Amino acid sequence: MEQFAPIVRSKDMRPVRYLVVDDSIFARKNLARMIESFGGQVAGEAGDGCTAITEYSRTQPDIVLMDITMPQMEGIEAAERIVRQAPDARIVMVSSVGYQENIIAALQKGARHFVQKPVKAEVLYEVVKYVLGDAATLGAEATPAGAIQ
């Protein structure tokens, strides 16, 4: 997978911490690979909206990647509940169902952005940078082992 200039937290230059919410283990693994290529860290995972809320409280991530269609509680409702508890929560909806009503509903409930599946890493990278804004900056790229500095 393509490597990107790492996105790090401005306050401490540490990796950005992500909460990944999707009922598909496969989709979560795929997003985790992209996060790794962005220099980020998966702080937690959830397979439904209810677990997402508890995992958000437990892990206090910098950003959430949230699917919409999930069992028990869907992503838009989970986003609304998280934002109610933590108004500064940065939530990006990641779903294959990208019609206007869904996007508008998600944004009205507090999501910051929407990315349609299949996710292109370069698109998600730009969205993450945009949503994090001043809270993140680009860090120095890792020096390959054995490279002359």
Place this chain on the structure above:
Amino acid sequence: MRMDLIQPFINAADAVLAQTLQAPTTVGEVSMEEEAYRTKGIAALVRVAGDIEGRVIFDLEPATARGVASRLTGDEATDAAMVPEAICELANQVIGNAVTVLNDQGFHFKVMPPEIHAAECGAQNTEDTEALVMSFETVTGTVFMNIAMRHNRRRKGEGLAAD
């Protein structure tokens, strides 16, 4: 069968397969079937209900399914347990993209979570929902898509909430 309901699924399958496999696909054989469907290997079935009702099956021979999963994960040695997961996610993405187009055209319906089938699957098609079966030739092998769908006239005007 109304092609205006089917075409978004064909376009979405073509686009999603090409993007996720990072190689062009070509549409292979197309036929109509009225028999109960028998899977070729690993099949993900997604039902839709609402203004449009029916189901879509994505079906891949086991070797093709493993190849698709490897391509999607970028890992040659994909865990066997992840293969059905990968096919489900692929089906989800195709259906989601098609639903997006149909919803923006005014059709509202709910998409059920994918079901994995490894044997004969699905009920006999109803009298007015014969299935369209088509194949997509990809770099990893043939992906079969079986669509049985009809416009649900009873739902018209009921304002069913979209998923």
